[in-house]
Amino acid sequence: MQELxxxxxxxxxxxxxxxxxxxxxxxxxxxxxxxxxxxxxxGECGACTVLVNGLPVDSCIVPAxxxxxxxxxxxxxxxxxxxxxxIQEAFMxxxxxxxxxxxPGVVLSAKALLMREENPTKEDIRDELSGHFCRCTGYLQFxxxxxxxxxxxxxxxxxxxx
Amino acid sequence: MKKVEKHLFPKNVKEAVELxxxxxxxxxxxxxxxxxxxxxxDGKVSPSVLVDVSDLPExxxxxxxxxxxxxxxxxxxxxxxAHPDVKRIFPALSDGCRSVGSPQIRNIATLAGNIVSAQPAxxxxxxxxxxxxxxxxAGPDGTYMRPLCELSKKVGESYVDPTKEIITRIEIKIPxxxxxxxxxxxxxxxxxxxxVVNAAVxxxxxxxxxxxxARIVASPVAxxxxxxxxxxxxxxxxxxxxxxxxxxxxxxxAEASPRDSLVRGSGEYRKVLVKDLVEQALIQAASLFx
Numbered sequence: 001m002q003e004l005x006x007x008x009x010x011x012x013x014x015x016x017x018x019x020x021x022x023x024x025x026x027x028x029x030x031x032x033x034x035x036x037x038x039x040x041x042x043g044e045c046g047a048c049t050v051l052v053n054g055l056p057v058d059s060c061i062v063p064a065x066x067x068x069x070x071x072x073x074x075x076x077x078x079x080x081x082x083x084x085x086x087i088q089e090a091f092m093x094x095x096x097x098x099x100x101x102x103x104p105g106v107v108l109s110a111k112a113l114l115m116r117e118e119n120p121t122k123e124d125i126r127d128e129l130s131g132h133f134c135r136c137t138g139y140l141q142f143x144x145x146x147x148x149x150x151x152x153x154x155x156x157x158x159x160x161x162x
Numbered sequence: 163m164k165k166v167e168k169h170l171f172p173k174n175v176k177e178a179v180e181l182x183x184x185x186x187x188x189x190x191x192x193x194x195x196x197x198x199x200x201x202x203x204d205g206k207v208s209p210s211v212l213v214d215v216s217d218l219p220e221x222x223x224x225x226x227x228x229x230x231x232x233x234x235x236x237x238x239x240x241x242x243x244a245h246p247d248v249k250r251i252f253p254a255l256s257d258g259c260r261s262v263g264s265p266q267i268r269n270i271a272t273l274a275g276n277i278v279s280a281q282p283a284x285x286x287x288x289x290x291x292x293x294x295x296x297x298x299x300a301g302p303d304g305t306y307m308r309p310l311c312e313l314s315k316k317v318g319e320s321y322v323d324p325t326k327e328i329i330t331r332i333e334i335k336i337p338x339x340x341x342x343x344x345x346x347x348x349x350x351x352x353x354x355x356x357x358v359v360n361a362a363v364x365x366x367x368x369x370x371x372x373x374x375x376a377r378i379v380a381s382p383v384a385x386x387x388x389x390x391x392x393x394x395x396x397x398x399x400x401x402x403x404x405x406x407x408x409x410x411x412x413x414x415x416a417e418a419s420p421r422d423s424l425v426r427g428s429g430e431y432r433k434v435l436v437k438d439l440v441e442q443a444l445i446q447a448a449s450l451f452x
Binding site for chain 1: 165
């Protein structure tokens with residue numbers, strides 16, 4: 001067992017973990033944050049995507065100890081004061097969720113993209129989401145959702161300015 | 163089954179090499195871990211200690227000086243793909259790095275990892291081979307340089323022993339005269355798909371466009387990245403032209419002998435792809451100095 005110290009969804013975490021475990025397993029079983037899904041468990045499907053220091057990674061193939069000293073964002077960390085993140089709202093409104101299994105990962109990749117690029121092009125969205133499998137939506141709704149989210153984020157910012 | 167008991171974070175390369183020696187083969191270097199985690203799960207390797215070098219400042223840089231580019235080997239594929247100096251000086255390398263896996267893989271998988279994993283069609287190793295990259299290794303006997311093309315042993319195995327030594331740096335000479343590089347790839351889809359064929363070239367030319375040096379690499383055509391030496395020889399001393407590139411590409415297709423693969427396609431089909439991709443790559447590389 002080894003001590004893992006990191007920040008998860010804005011909170012300091014210090015726990016003893018098995019260093020042979022993946023980050024996905026520690027997030028799900030040690031921290032109880034089951035919003036992170038395990039699909040293929042070989043870094044192909046993207047369901048387990050979380051952000052490490054703002055960058056999307058497949059947590060199923062990341063050794064958990066690699067999170068040491070890092071800032072981890074999972075799907076549970078997106079809501080603020082009981083309100084959904086604009087990206088989550090946009091995914092609901094655009095019909096970009098069906099069974100929901102791939103959704104947490106896709107939303108987090110969208111989050112990383114929108115943190116870096118306020119007005120992503122269709123190509124930017126395609127590239128950023130290219131590491132996700134979705135067997136329900138047909139992917140097109142993802143474009144709509146990310147575009148809509150980008151509008152929502154901008155209008156929220158404008159409101160805050162006023 | 164043995165499993166990982168410790169994941170260690172040395173402060174520098176020296177300490178990392180010492181840790182490997184201390185654990186006598188039980189410890190293994192880890193960087194992005196995107197391949198290693200799968201190998202451990204499949205029981206292909208079973209280190210009890212991981213020595214993590216992914217955050218070592220000594221291995222995290224890109225510098226350009228004295229006519230060469232030096233790249234810390236823990237740089238990720240995403241970082242190299244987006245790096246302005248790499249894009250400008252060696253577009254073949256940034257394009258190759260952009261083709262690896264998915265964004266989630268590229269954000270963590272490193273160049274050194276791609277070399278040590280030794281897949282013959284590794285999308286960053288193929289262009290680095292065409293660029294004539296040299297690798298710096300640190301081990302129990304100190305540091306030394308080896309040409310990248312001498313590090314591949316066979317499919318999935320390199321001459322670098324990750325229980326003893328570390329690739330710390332990759333060095334690529336920047337030609338002083340006219341030159342161009344290009345990378346081409348064909349795969350069933352753009353993300354998360356291994357290449358059916360990929361190809362990378364580097365051309366150096368005299369001021370009048372006469373080719374004076376050429377490296378042409380295509381994969382996966384053999385167990386290690388394949389140099390199309392007949393095609394290279396055909397170019398030397400001749401003026402760059404679409405006809406010349408078509409002839410060289412023909413030669414590359416002829417000397418490549420990809421095998422039939424259920425995953426990648428028939429050998430015959432892939433031979434034609436080698437020809438086509440090499441031709442496209444030569445034209446693109448030459449357009450950079452025309």
